[in-house]
Amino acid sequence: MQDTIFQQYIRSKSIFKGDRDVLRPSYIPDELPHREEQINQLASILVTALEGQRPSNVLLFGKTGTGKTATIKYIGKEIKKARSDLRNVHFLYMNCEVVDTQYGVLQNIGNEFIEDFEQRIPFTGWSTERVYNILREKIDEDRRVIVIALDEIDKLVSKSGDDVLYHLCRINDDLKNAKVSVIGISNDLKFTEFLDPRVKSSLSEEKMVFPPYNAEQLRDILAQRSALVFEENVLEPSVIPLCAALAAQEHGDARRALDLLRVSAEIAERNHLSIVNESDVTKAKNKIELDCVTEAIRTLPLQSKMILMGVVLSGERGCGKLTTGDLYETYKELSQCTSTAVLTQRRVTDLVSELDMLGLVHARVKSFGRGGRTKEIELSVPQHDAKKSLEEDETLGQLKNYRLRYQTTLM
DNA sequence: TGTCCACTGGAAGGGAGGGCTT
DNA sequence: AAGCCCTCCCTTCCAGTGGACA
Numbered sequence: 121m122q123d124t125i126f127q128q129y130i131r132s133k134s135i136f137k138g139d140r141d142v143l144r145p146s147y148i149p150d151e152l153p154h155r156e157e158q159i160n161q162l163a164s165i166l167v168t169a170l171e172g173q174r175p176s177n178v179l180l181f182g183k184t185g186t187g188k189t190a191t192i193k194y195i196g197k198e199i200k201k202a203r204s205d206l207r208n209v210h211f212l213y214m215n216c217e218v219v220d221t222q223y224g225v226l227q228n229i230g231n232e233f234i235e236d237f238e239q240r241i242p243f244t245g246w247s248t249e250r251v252y253n254i255l256r257e258k259i260d261e262d263r264r265v266i267v268i269a270l271d272e273i274d275k276l277v278s279k280s281g282d283d284v285l286y287h288l289c290r291i292n293d294d295l296k297n298a299k300v301s302v303i304g305i306s307n308d309l310k311f312t313e314f315l316d317p318r319v320k321s322s323l324s325e326e327k328m329v330f331p332p333y334n335a336e337q338l339r340d341i342l343a344q345r346s347a348l349v350f351e352e353n354v355l356e357p358s359v360i361p362l363c364a365a366l367a368a369q370e371h372g373d374a375r376r377a378l379d380l381l382r383v384s385a386e387i388a389e390r391n392h393l394s395i396v397n398e399s400d401v402t403k404a405k406n407k408i409e410l411d412c413v414t415e416a417i418r419t420l421p422l423q424s425k426m427i428l429m430g431v432v433l434s435g436e437r438g439c440g441k442l443t444t445g446d447l448y449e450t451y452k453e454l455s456q457c458t459s460t461a462v463l464t465q466r467r468v469t470d471l472v473s474e475l476d477m478l479g480l481v482h483a484r485v486k487s488f489g490r491g492g493r494t495k496e497i498e499l500s501v502p503q504h505d506a507k508k509s510l511e512e513d514e515t516l517g518q519l520k521n522y523r524l525r526y527q528t529t530l531m
Numbered sequence: 532t533g534t535c536c537a538c539t540g541g542a543a544g545g546g547a548g549g550g551c552t553t
Numbered sequence: 554a555a556g557c558c559c560t561c562c563c564t565t566c567c568a569g570t571g572g573a574c575a
Contacts, residue, residue, distance in 0.1 A: 223559060245550035247558055421562095444538065464564060469539070485539070489573025492537025534575085545564080552557075 135354045135389050135396065142349045143382035145185070145375040148193050153344055154337040155187045158328060162195050165326055169209045169265040170202055174292065174299035177323050181309050182330025185373030188305050191330070192269050199267065208264035216276035222284035223248050225276065229268060230255035252287055256294055263297045273304040274311035282315045289322040332372025338364035341374055342381055350385070356397045359384065363401055380404050413501045416478050417509040423463055424471050425513055427451050431481055432507050433524050435499050443494040444469055449526045457522065458515050472497060480506070 141147055152159065168175045182188045196211040212232055219228055227241045230251060234240050241251055259266055268288065270276065276284065291300050304323055312320050333341070342360045363384070367377035383404035388396040420428065430450040434442050442450075448465045455462045463471075472495065476483040482500040487493040499506060510516050 221560065242550060244548095244559055245552085245557090250558090423562095463562095465538090466540085466565080467563060470563095473540090485571090487571035487573085488537080489571075490534090490536055490575095491573075492535085493571055494536095494538050532575105535573095537570105539568105539570080541566105541568090543564105543566085546562095548561090549559085550557100553555090 135351060135385050135394065136349055137351045138349045140349055140382060140385075142345055143378050143385075145190075145378055147345075148190055148197060149344065149348075151344070152187060152190055152194055153340045154333060155191050155330075158187070158191050158330060159194065161328060162191065163198070166195065166199070166267065169199070169267055169301070172208075172263070172265060174265060175267065175301045176325035177289070177302045178304070178326040178328065179312070179324045180303065180305045180328050180330065181307070183307050183332055183371050183373070185367075185371075185375035185377075186330040186332055187374060188307075188330050189271055190374075192271070192303060192305060196269065208262060210264060210266045211269070212266065213269045213271065215271045216274075217272045220276055220279045222276075222280045222287075223251060225270070225284050226251045226255050226287070230258060233258040233261075248283075256291060259298045259300070260295045261297070264299075266298060266300045267303065268300065269303040269305065271305045272307070274306040274308040277311055277315065282319050285319045285323060286316060289319055333368070333374055333377075334372060335361070335364045335368035338367050338372065338374060338377045342377055345378065346381065354385075354395055356395060358398050359396050359401060362398055366401070366405060376408075379408055383407055410505060413480070413505055414509045416480060417506060418512065420475075422460065422513070422515060423467075424475060425510055425516055426454055426458070426460065427468060427471050428475060428480060428506065429510050429516055429519060430454055431475075431497060431499050432503055432510065433519075433522070435503050436507075437524060441496045441498045443496060444472070445494060446526075447472070447497055450524060453524065453526050454519060454522075458518050460515060469495070 142149075162178065165178055166175045180188050180192070193213060196213055199209055199211045202209070210232070212229060214225065214228055216225070219225055223244070223246075226248065227243060230241045233255075241254060273285075285302070285304075288300065288302050302323060309329075312324060315323070339360055342363055346355060346360065360381070363377050363380040366380060367373050370376050380401060384400040385396050387403050387407070388400045393400075417425070417428065427447065430447050431442070433454075434446070434450055444465070448468055451468060452462055472481065472483055475481045480499070480501055481497055483495045483497045485493065486496045511520055
């Protein structure tokens with residue numbers, strides 16, 4: 121073989137024997153350990169669909185990484201398998217974090233049943249009513265049962281209200297041939313409080329809660345996947361228990377456990393090691409945490425970056441916490457310096473709340489008596505890392521070595 | 532107990548940008 | 554071309570608020 125720059129990375133003995141995507145949360149294995157009960161319960165509800173009847177609507181609750189999405193996709197796979205020799209059942213999965221408008225949801229469902237590309241519903245332009253009518257017509261063309269799984273349904277409701285759920289819940293009244301049932305998936309137990317009572321009762325005909333995995337269960341999950349993907353004896357015996365324990369601390373998040381294991385192995389591989397050990401797991405943990413932060417910052421819109429830069433630069437000066445008023449002054453200074461448009465303070469408070477939700481800053485409302493009531497804002501990620509990511513932006517790069525003129529009042 | 536500060540955060544609406552229909 | 558519709562980002566307006574202080 122010729123000498124290439126890749127030569128040093130091509131190892132004689134690999135840690136991985138199979139497709140490493142097996143360790144990604146999106147991979148659906150043939151068996152889901154410790155979710156048999158939930159699968160059986162869902163299957164018993166949905167079996168009516170295979171008999172041509174409408175199954176009850178179901179709401180699934182559980183924190184991130186508790187296997188809700190995996191379970192529902194697993195069920196979807198099983199329905200597709202059963203479909204070939206049973207009745208006409210359609211299973212649709214949609215993530216409402218991606219499709220988060222009522223128009224988008226109806227358009228996606230509708231297009232699933234329109235084969236002719238010319239006739240497809242455009243992603244904008246039509247009235248919602250028209251999309252709904254076309255969708256209803258199309259799905260009613262055949263005798264069939266349609267199961268629609270809406271993942272992260274709380275995101276849809278908080279962003280666009282419950283109109284689309286209202287439409288979907290009462291669509292069966294308008295159908296002659298087809299029947300529709302909805303499975304809502306949420307990690308927020310309280311989201312039904314914001315629903316119209318009719319939607320709430322219709323949607324929660326059945327409810328299921330997915331408990332977090334404990335460390336022991338996470339170990340089983342990791343062991344199952346690693347058997348598929350790793351060569352024998354490449355993991356030190358303590359690696360899987362450590363990944364499981366770390367993830368169990370974070371509300372039993374299987375997604376986190378899998379990421380930890382995959383990144384640990386990749387780190388070991390990159391260092392030309394043939395065995396993954398505990399220190400690789402520790403490195404993986406730090407890397408994942410840092411990647412989350414840099415990725416979140418990199419994808420922020422410019423104005424949010426500018427505001428975050430204001431927090432970072434104020435922090436650099438030694439003012440750990442600052443008020444909305446102070447941050448706004450700093451932000452205005454930075455905007456003028458980079459010649460970008462200045463938003464109103466009202467808009468800036470909203471963007472600060474968004475940064476807070478992303479976990480990049482910590483903001484809490486505090487009253488200073490006669491000094492007024494305001495938010496106290498501080499950075500909640502490492503200053504150095506945040507600044508480095510922000511300076512990668514073309515506009516904010518101009519602020520390298522910039523020193524603030526504005527003096528904050530809160531120290 | 533009432534006042535007052537510096538905001539908070541809800542509501543309404545403008546307008547740009549995407550697209551369809553007539 | 555004009556008239557719609559939808560979403561997104563933003564502004565304007567304003568009632569409401571927690572707590573120090575007189």
